[in-house]
Amino acid sequence: MSVNGSGEYEKLAPSKAAPAPPATLVIFGAMGDLARRLLIPSILNLWHDGLLADGFEIIGVSYHDADDEALRNTLDEFASNKGDGETEGPEWTAIRERIHYHKGDFKDDATYTSLAGKLKGNAAFYLATAPSFFGTIVEKLAAAKALDEADGFRRVMIEKPFGTDLASAQELNKRILACVPESQIFRLDHFLGKETVQNIMVARFANTLFEAVWNNHYIDHVQITAAETVAVGSRGSFYDATGALRDMVPNHLFQLLAMIAMEPPNSFAAEAIRDEKAKVMKAVRAPAPSEVHDVAVRGRYAAGETEGKPVKAYLEEDNVPADSRTETYAALKLEVETWRWAGVPFYLRTGKALTARDTHIVVQFKPVPFAQFHTVPGAAPGTVRLPPNRLLFQIQPNEGIDFEILVKRPGPTVEPVKVGLDFAYADRFELGKRTGYETLLYDALIGDQTLFQRADMIEAGWAAIAPVQEAWKEGAPEDYPAGSAGPVGADVLLARDGRHWYELGK
Numbered sequence: 001m002s003v004n005g006s007g008e009y010e011k012l013a014p015s016k017a018a019p020a021p022p023a024t025l026v027i028f029g030a031m032g033d034l035a036r037r038l039l040i041p042s043i044l045n046l047w048h049d050g051l052l053a054d055g056f057e058i059i060g061v062s063y064h065d066a067d068d069e070a071l072r073n074t075l076d077e078f079a080s081n082k083g084d085g086e087t088e089g090p091e092w093t094a095i096r097e098r099i100h101y102h103k104g105d106f107k108d109d110a111t112y113t114s115l116a117g118k119l120k121g122n123a124a125f126y127l128a129t130a131p132s133f134f135g136t137i138v139e140k141l142a143a144a145k146a147l148d149e150a151d152g153f154r155r156v157m158i159e160k161p162f163g164t165d166l167a168s169a170q171e172l173n174k175r176i177l178a179c180v181p182e183s184q185i186f187r188l189d190h191f192l193g194k195e196t197v198q199n200i201m202v203a204r205f206a207n208t209l210f211e212a213v214w215n216n217h218y219i220d221h222v223q224i225t226a227a228e229t230v231a232v233g234s235r236g237s238f239y240d241a242t243g244a245l246r247d248m249v250p251n252h253l254f255q256l257l258a259m260i261a262m263e264p265p266n267s268f269a270a271e272a273i274r275d276e277k278a279k280v281m282k283a284v285r286a287p288a289p290s291e292v293h294d295v296a297v298r299g300r301y302a303a304g305e306t307e308g309k310p311v312k313a314y315l316e317e318d319n320v321p322a323d324s325r326t327e328t329y330a331a332l333k334l335e336v337e338t339w340r341w342a343g344v345p346f347y348l349r350t351g352k353a354l355t356a357r358d359t360h361i362v363v364q365f366k367p368v369p370f371a372q373f374h375t376v377p378g379a380a381p382g383t384v385r386l387p388p389n390r391l392l393f394q395i396q397p398n399e400g401i402d403f404e405i406l407v408k409r410p411g412p413t414v415e416p417v418k419v420g421l422d423f424a425y426a427d428r429f430e431l432g433k434r435t436g437y438e439t440l441l442y443d444a445l446i447g448d449q450t451l452f453q454r455a456d457m458i459e460a461g462w463a464a465i466a467p468v469q470e471a472w473k474e475g476a477p478e479d480y481p482a483g484s485a486g487p488v489g490a491d492v493l494l495a496r497d498g499r500h501w502y503e504l505g506k
């Protein structure tokens with residue numbers, strides 16, 4: 001153990017990598033929220049870490065009447081988000097002068113012919129636009145020959161949501177793949193940019209301990225939670241057309257599920273990993289229509305309070321129709337039909353306006369077969385139910401891993417008591433503030449597709465939840481007070497199996 005004199009751990013620096021090859025990053029929707037709040041800060045972080053080459057350039061495409069300087073001005077206020085409290089003077093200046101504006105309507109061929117004329121060598125096209133433009137932009141880029149790789153790589157980065165159901169995702173994949181091969185497509189799921197999500201693979205495949213018991217002989221069930229305190233706020237019209245299920249489950253939560261449930265890949269090459277993830281996502285059984293009622297719960301927040309502030313009911317939010325049946329909370333019980341996982345339920349839940357911001361995975365192990373502890377106070381021999389071992393991946397906030405084991409309570413009797421072997425990332429590593437997009441941008445520039453979704457993975461996610469989407473076209477969600485842990489129905493879902501959810505915000 002590397003404990004220093006003060007009793008604290010020495011912190012380890014982040015890993016290092018070589019700069020990505022010089023390239024132009026073309027951002028469609030350069031004036032939008034994603035570009036400003038996430039992409040620009042990430043680019044700054046990459047620059048700061050020496051991960052962008054000298055020849056790195058940015059072209060922002062948007063329909064607004066603007067020029068280079070106007071675009072740079074809009075981005076200025078978002079360029080100080082490195083988390084160390086300092087504004088990025090010289091570093092921002094270096095990036096700033098590499099930013100150029102390209103005015104154009106996304107539906108107009110001329111936008112693309114003139115853009116193609118400006119591009120030399122490597123280019124990555126980032127579609128930070130409304131999803132309705134994804135297909136059109138790719139088709140028009142291809143028609144303008146901007147995706148030909150004659151004098152450098154040409155890659156397309158596509159944000160979520162990728163479709164709104166299985167049929168629309170298939171349709172979009174078909175349109176895009178008719179223009180450009182899968183090897184040039186980088187479909188984003190920003191959860192995969194989170195360090196702790198990537199760490200699941202290391203925890204599983206770099207430690208003998210876990211992988212040896214990673215199956216239905218030892219694991220009782222898995223819980224995957226993405227709880228948010230934020231309400232829908234100003235996103236009413238987007239959110240009402242989307243809902244918690246579509247927004248979070250087939251993409252983010254399924255990525256977490258795949259990380260937990262995939263088989264060990266043959267190598268750490270992108271395709272080997274994506275093959276295993278795709279396999280396990282395809283093994284998630286879509287419930288039969290008659291089962292949906294028993295395995296899926298939807299909720300909608302009523303008025304309440306989160307983080308000490310009042311929250312109005314979802315139905316009172318701006319741009320939410322009074323007869324909305326959109327859910328702001330979804331919980332599912334899923335089965336993964338593989339040799340390894342048969343019989344192990346995967347419980348997924350996500351929601352807005354909940355009691356805590358808490359994204360975690362709990363792997364709960366089976367109880368010991370027999371507890372020989374005769375001295376647990378008040379319990380007859382052989383009747384003691386000991387708390388099970390639990391492995392907790394804390395994705396956010398306070399990233400880390402906790403492993404709950406039983407130890408003897410000190411004293412004259414042999415009394416088992418639960419404790420945590422708690423690892424917090426912040427205790428052991430220097431963590432700058434990261435948006436999570438740094439890795440994704442860098443990987444796209446070096447051509448590593450590991451953290452991007454392949455067409456079959458996207459479609460498998462939609463296929464698994466299709467019956468729930470269908471069933472939820474009728475009826476209405478169950479209310480839960482804002483600031484609570486979600487609807488009562490979600491507790492009942494687990495209680496029926498003799499289980500309960502891990503406490504939020506613990």
Ligand code: BG6
Pocket residue numbers: 160190228247359
């Ligand atoms: C987005 C969803 O994809 O993920 C949002 O559209 C959600 O509704 C967000 O709030 C959660 O991401 P994070 O990184 O804040 O957990």
